[in-house]
Amino acid sequence: MAKKRAARRIRKLREACGMTQAELAQRVHVSRSSVQSWECGQTYPSIDSCIALARLFHVSTDYLIAGSRHKVVSLASCSDRERQLVVEMLTMFEEHVQTRDEARLTGRVCIHDL
DSSP, rough: OHHHHHHHHHHHHHHTTTHHHHHHHHTTOOOOOHHHHTTSSSOOHHHHHHHHHHHHTOOOHIIIIIIOOOOOOOOSSHHHHHHHHHHHHHHHHHHHHHHOOOOOOOOOOOOOOO
16 A cells, blocks of 8 residues: 555655656666656665655655655755745735635634645
């Protein structure tokens, strides 16, 4: 089950970046057949490949392989301003979710345009 989950995640992340299996293979220094094997759930990537994939897709290795439901995004390559904008957006989202949940508990109707 975990192998299939990892296979789906690798494929979805690759496709979201608009890469072919061959392009991904080149970026992480493996053969295209290795990528195909990962995406079919036949094998797991090596530790080195997992790290390379996680860095390339800006996710944690735990999200990629172990099946963590939480996607971790690295902001290491972002500028200070970009990081600030991400924090502001997450704060706004968190406030929206809290307001929505409070409205649900009290029966109020709440519509926000974010």
